[in-house]
Amino acid sequence: MSQGHTRRRTLTLIGATGAGLVAASFSGTSDEHGGDDDEYDDHDDEYDDHDDEGEVAQVRAAHLSPDAPNVDVSVDGDTVLEDVPFRAVSEYLELPVGAANVAISAAEDPDTVVFDEELELAEGAFTIAALGELSEENQPFAPAVLEDDVSDPGEDARVRLVHASPDAPAVDVTVDDGEMVLFEDVAFGEAGALEVPPGDYCLEVRPATECNDGDVVATFEVSPEAGNVYSAFAVGYLDPDAAPADEPFDLEVVLDAAPDDDEDGADEEEDEIPDGETVTVGPDGDLVFDPDDLEVEAGTTVEFVWDSDGHNVVPTSVPDGTDWDGEPENLDAGATYEHTFEQEGTYEYVCEPHEAQDMVGEIHVVEGDEAMDDDYDDHDEDDDYGDDYDEDDDHDHDEDDDYDDDY
Numbered sequence: 001m002s003q004g005h006t007r008r009r010t011l012t013l014i015g016a017t018g019a020g021l022v023a024a025s026f027s028g029t030s031d032e033h034g035g036d037d038d039e040y041d042d043h044d045d046e047y048d049d050h051d052d053e054g055e056v057a058q059v060r061a062a063h064l065s066p067d068a069p070n071v072d073v074s075v076d077g078d079t080v081l082e083d084v085p086f087r088a089v090s091e092y093l094e095l096p097v098g099a100a101n102v103a104i105s106a107a108e109d110p111d112t113v114v115f116d117e118e119l120e121l122a123e124g125a126f127t128i129a130a131l132g133e134l135s136e137e138n139q140p141f142a143p144a145v146l147e148d149d150v151s152d153p154g155e156d157a158r159v160r161l162v163h164a165s166p167d168a169p170a171v172d173v174t175v176d177d178g179e180m181v182l183f184e185d186v187a188f189g190e191a192g193a194l195e196v197p198p199g200d201y202c203l204e205v206r207p208a209t210e211c212n213d214g215d216v217v218a219t220f221e222v223s224p225e226a227g228n229v230y231s232a233f234a235v236g237y238l239d240p241d242a243a244p245a246d247e248p249f250d251l252e253v254v255l256d257a258a259p260d261d262d263e264d265g266a267d268e269e270e271d272e273i274p275d276g277e278t279v280t281v282g283p284d285g286d287l288v289f290d291p292d293d294l295e296v297e298a299g300t301t302v303e304f305v306w307d308s309d310g311h312n313v314v315p316t317s318v319p320d321g322t323d324w325d326g327e328p329e330n331l332d333a334g335a336t337y338e339h340t341f342e343q344e345g346t347y348e349y350v351c352e353p354h355e356a357q358d359m360v361g362e363i364h365v366v367e368g369d370e371a372m373d374d375d376y377d378d379h380d381e382d383d384d385y386g387d388d389y390d391e392d393d394d395h396d397h398d399e400d401d402d403y404d405d406d407y
Contacts (some may be wrong), residue, residue, distance in 0.1 A: 002252055026353030056123035058092040058148075061104075062129040062237050064164040066254075067245040070107040071114070071130075075100055083107045083357065086247065087235055087310070089127075089237055089254045091285045097123050104130070104143075115143055125150050125256075127231070130165050135244040138166035139188055146191060150229050150257035153195050156320040157224035160193035161186060162233045164336075165249055191299045194295050198226040203251070205234070220251045223334075227259035253309050254285075255333055277301065279361065282308030282333075287354045291360035298344055298365050306335040311351045311359070314339065319365075320339070327351075341365045 024361035061073055063084050073081040075089075081090055084107070104115035115130075125148035132139040149158065161173060163186045173183040185191045185208040198221045206214035217238060224230065270346040277300055280290040285308045296302060304313055309332040318324050325339040328348055341347065344365050351359040 020207055033235065047204050055093045055123045057096040057097050057123060058119065058125040059083055059095055060090045060092045060127050060348060062089040062127055062233060063087065064233055065130040065134065066166065066236055066243070066247040067133045067135050067137075068114075068130065068141070070245060072102050072107050074103045074105075080358075082372055087233075087250075087252050089231070089233070089252070089285075092125060093120055102128070111384045114141075115119075124148075124277045129162065129164065129233075133166050135242060142189075144189060148256060149193065149217060150258075152227060152259055153225050153229060155197075156195040156332075157198055157226060158195050158229045159224060160191055160231050160344050162191045162231060163188050164238060165238065167237050168234070168249065172206045172208045172212045172214060174204045174206060174212055178204065178206075178213055182214060186209070196224060198224055218249055218251075222253070227253060229257040230254065253332060255308070277303060279304045279313045279363075281313065281331075281351070282359075284308070287351070287359045289351070289359065292361040293364075294362070295364040295366060296341060296368055298338065298342055300365070301338050301340040302363060303338040305337055306331050306333050308333050312353070313349055314352050314358075315347060315349045317346070317348040319343050319347070322347075381389070 007181070022140065031192040038281040061081060061084070063071065063086050066086055068086065068124075071081075071084050071365045072079055073161050075093070075095060080093055081271060086092070098121060099118055100121050102115070102117060102119050103113055106112040106114065122319045127142050127148055129146060130141070131144050132141040134141055146162065149160075159182075161183050163171060166188065167189065170185050170187040171183070172181060172185065175182050180202070182194060182196070182347055184229055186192050187208075200221065203220045203222060204216045205218040205220070206212065208214065222232075231254045233254070234249070235252050236244070238249050240246050240248045277296065279294060279302060282288070283290045304327065310330050312328055312330050314328055315324055315326045322343050322345070324341070324347060326339075330353060331337070342365075344367055347363040347365065349361050373381040
């Protein structure tokens with residue numbers, strides 16, 4: 001393996017899920033699905049309702065074929081994922097246990113069907129990953145099924161590495177200048193999992209050798225957290241200049257599961273942030289800002305909190321004379337960025353990697369609290385309004401509870 005560029009990227013999550021490759025090699029010749037898009041969550045209520053009908057299979061897709069176009073994914077004839085790009089990993093869809101027809105087609109050419117198979121879905125969590133290349137220059141295209149272990153790892157973090165880089169040989173992954181070997185001799189199409197103590201790690205990716213001492217071709221800084229389960233997909237090309245697609249080698253990280261008791265910590269953190277001053281970036285993996293239309297008073301500090309990987313915040317339209325540059329760097333789950341909006345006006349912004357999926361937002365800055373209180377000023381002397389407002393207290397608390405749960 002030739003010496004490649006070393007890319008150092010700070011992540012707050014490290015990817016992994018449980019078991020390795022359990023089935024592979026379905027026929028086909030194109031890419032597969034991925035993505036965290038609000039479109040992906042609109043996968044028809046009929047699939048969500050299966051919770052009440054008995055056993056369900058949790059199924060997601062990962063588009064890991066670097067020279068394949070965006071794709072659509074359908075289940076039993078119903079489109080559940082649309083326009084899924086390379087590197088995207090979808091949220092889990094809940095499907096009934098049993099036989100289901102899964103079809104994958106090119107997003108811009110629905111007649112080009114690259115995968116159309118009857119799959120027997122079992123209870124549990126699974127990832128259907130599109131591996132290889134349409135060109136077959138290095139590896140043939142072959143969707144594969146990964147069984148995902150999303151059980152609670154306790155005080156450790158569970159990490160799974162999936163080798164999906166077509167031009168990379170088998171790899172070793174080490175830390176501490178090779179003193180500790182995490183993954184050994186993982187070949188293309190293979191996956192390995194382990195549990196590690198929480199903390200900060202600098203992963204060193206090397207071509208596999210007997211002594212695990214190959215030259216380091218890429219490094220990635222990661223910080224797995226206790227109780228979390230992640231998947232780390234090694235994607236792209238070590239030598240993109242000589243590849244059929246200009247997709248450089250990278251580590252695509254996905255949070256697969258987190259402990260239930262994390263909700264308590266999230267609620268405590270939410271209590272410290274005034275309502276209406278936080279924008280969640282990619283909540284639950286969806287390609288949206290939440291809220292995507294926010295009104296605040298001049299002088300308010302708005303905090304952007306990343307809930308999934310690979311997003312940025314880039315202004316596209318701001319009031320004259322403002323200096324808001326946003327956060328142009330693609331950040332991952334756990335990252336935060338804040339800005340104090342002093343000047344009145346409308347600030348429009350996007351996530352550049354997912355602008356095509358309508359990941360856009362607006363912040364409306366108004367003077368003081370006058371504009372926000374206009375609707376209430378006329379009721380100052382109205383006792384009936386005051387009574388009605390008191391009666392609505394329970395409703396307000398319900399809305400706050402819903403917000404906390406979403407956060």
